[in-house]
Amino acid sequence: MIKRLFLLLFCAALFQGNHLSAQIFPPDFECIKSDSLFWEAPINSCGPFVSIDIYFSTQPGGPFSLLASVTDPMVLDFEDPNPSGEDRYYYLLSNFDCPGEMAIPSDTLSNGNIGDSEILVVSVENGEVQVIWEASSSPQIESYIIYRTTPLGTIPIDTVFGAGVTSYIDQAADPSNQEEVYYVLAQDPCGNTSNFLDPHNTIFLNAQVEECDEAISLSWSPYSAWSNPIERQEVWVSENGGADTQIATLDGTTSTFDFSSITQGVNYCFTIRNIEFQTQAISNSNVYCVNAFISLPQRELMLTNLSVRKDNTVEVSWFWDIQADLNSYEFLRGTSSGNLQPSFSGLPGILINNQISRIDPTADASMSSLIFQVQTLDDCGRSAASDEGKTIYLSGAPGPGLSNALTWSSLSINDVEVNKYRLFRSKGFTSQEVPLAGDLLLEALDPVDPLDPSEVEVCYQVLAETTATLPDGNTQNFDAWSNEICLVQEPVIRIPTAFAPGGLNTLFRPYIVFSEDIDFNMKIYDRWGQLLFETNDYLKGWDGRKGLTEMPMGVYTYILNINPRDSEPLEKIGTVALIR
Structure with missing residues (x-):
């Protein structure tokens, strides 16, 4: 009908503009159903109606022969006996008594199948599914039927009218929760439809936060119905509602991807994009958003101080990341590096401070320097360890000339600088500092007073004043004590x-x-x-x-x-x- 009206308007304009003779317009050849031809009556005013002439051929390009003439203008259909049931091609001519006028043939239709309408791409756009197809080659098409597979089966969900319409937005689909499968059938006015071709499905993306791997694992079903292979797949992501950024290009067969550069608490939204070889057609998956709540490992574990107590146990101080999901901690202790054994363990409790101190109650720092290391275990079973650190060990003996000779080892902890060593002597309940010749000396000779009976036994302890450079860039001062020794003068x-x-x-x-x-x-x-x-x-x-x-x-x-x-x-x- 649309074609006939267009031809009528076009020829009328041509006639008026160029003063040419009017042409005889054909009937609107609508469709063929079971060898029955249907049309709409033509409109011609150049002369009286004579007949509708029906021509046929077994080849689309002819030659065509007159099959029948319908002389009743009210009859708008004709059934071809077609005794052999062969495929035939038909066109119609309007026969009006209009001497000298040329009759325009109608479209050529066939009693065979309607030309298929192949889906070009199915893509998720803004949470809805867009279906794009190729127009049917059959000229009598008036609409396209959209089919979608549902739990009730594959059913028509909508019909779009217009032979030139080749896209559809399915607002009722749920591509965020499932793969959606589509067919498109061309339909003529007689209800004839094209064949069901291979379905096209949306790319269904799923994602899962891998808490212990600090990653987000993506999985999807790549596009599978294109006539050409997938040239490439692209992974896109946005953070906290920001712009999409491409983070990976994959081959056409990959269906998983691990995104490892994640930050705690960020909302990530992912999209998979498939691109067809040659045509460059693009299909987008659903957008999958996840909040990155992960189990953080311990990354900032640092030993900051080792201080020997009066009872020769050791107070161990360290810095750690309180955001880490910690399960437990333990001290490793020994007298030689690389050969440390567990000595004390505990639970982290509620972490409100990234600096912490605990006492190793089984340590005995009276005989030698002790080497410590702090080790943690998080909720995912991942362990972290600080560097090793070594306590100050003080030793001495009564020296020559009524004096006490003292030596001590240096405090050894990575990123901890000793600013000054100080030596203290005590007798009974009194204590005083022994002047040293240099801040970083590791030895001293302390005279004793032979006239003072209390000098027969003098106890000593070394204090190291230190500055630790913490993992967060800040610094903190600490006091690290050595073991205490008591020297008795021989008579x-x-x-x-x-x-x-x-x-x-x-x-x-x-x-x-x-x-x-x-x-x-x-x-x-x-x-x-x-x-x-x-x-x-x-x-x-x-x-x-x-x-x-x-x-x-x-x-x-x-x-x-x-x-x-x-x-x-x-x-x-x-x-x-x-x-x-």
Whole structure:
């Protein structure tokens, strides 16, 4: 009908503009159904109606022969007996008594199948499905029927009218939750339809956050109905509603992709785009959005301080990322690097501070430096470990010339700088700092006062003042203590070689420095081995008598037995001259 009206208007305009003779317009050849031809009456005013002439051929290009003439203008159909049931091609001519006028033939239609309408692409656009197809080659097409596969089967969902209409938006589809499958059939006015061709389906994208892998795993069904292969697939993503960005190009057979560059809490929206080889047709998948809530590993674990307590246990301090999903922590401890064993473990609890300290109750830092490492385990079973760190170990011994010689190892922790070492000495409940010749020296010689009985035992401890550069870029100062050692001075013995009871040196006794807490015994013998005097009090000397009897001037033998605390027993044998 549309074609006939167009020809009528076109020829009328041509006639008026160029003063040409009118043409005889054909009937509107609508369709053929079961060898029955249907048309609409032509409109011609050049003369009276004579007939509608029907021509046929077994070939689309002819030759055509007159099959029949319908002389009743009210008859708008004709049934061809077609005894052999062959495929035939028909066109119609209007026969009006219009001398000298040319009759225009109608479209040529066939009693065979209607030309197929092949889907070119199905794509998800803005949450709806767009179907684009190729127009049928049959001229009598008046509409296209859109079919979609549903739980009830493959059913028509809509009909679009117009032979030139080649696209459709399915607003009732649900491509975000399922793959949608489509067919398009061309239809003529008689209800004849083209064949069902291979269906086209949307690309259905699914995504899952892999919490422990810190990734989002994508999976989809690539486009499968194009006549050409898929040239490439593109992965697109947007963040928090921003613009789409292409992040990957894949081959045509891939159906999975892992997106690993994710940030906690970001909303990611993904789209898969398939491009057909040669035609460059594009099919988009549904948009799949996920919130990246992942299990964060421990990435900022750093040992910051190791401080020995008075009881030789060790306080371990470290820095960690409180955003990590931690399950537990433990200390590894040992005396040699690379050979550390678990010594203490705990649960992180509620993390509100990224700096934490815990005491290793089983540590004993009194014998040597201890090496520590902090190790964590997160909810995904991933472990993280700090660098190793080493405590300060202080050692010493009574030195020459009434002094204590002290040495200590350096505090060793990565990214922790020692600013200064300080040495402290204590006696009883008092403590004072021992001046050092340099801030980073690792040794000292501390004099003791022989006139001060409390100097017999002095305890020492080293303090390191440090600055740690933390993983977040900040710095923090720490105090790291060494173990405490106590040094006991051995008694210093001075023995006179003579004495004079009537002179200035009236008694014979040894002079002992740092004599507290010693066991003492002194015996005096004459030359014949007779015991003249014995005492267990080092302050009580021999006055040159045996009992009340004064011994004559001469040389006498002494035997001293001294048993100091915390050292080996001493025995000294010698002679002393008694002068009268």
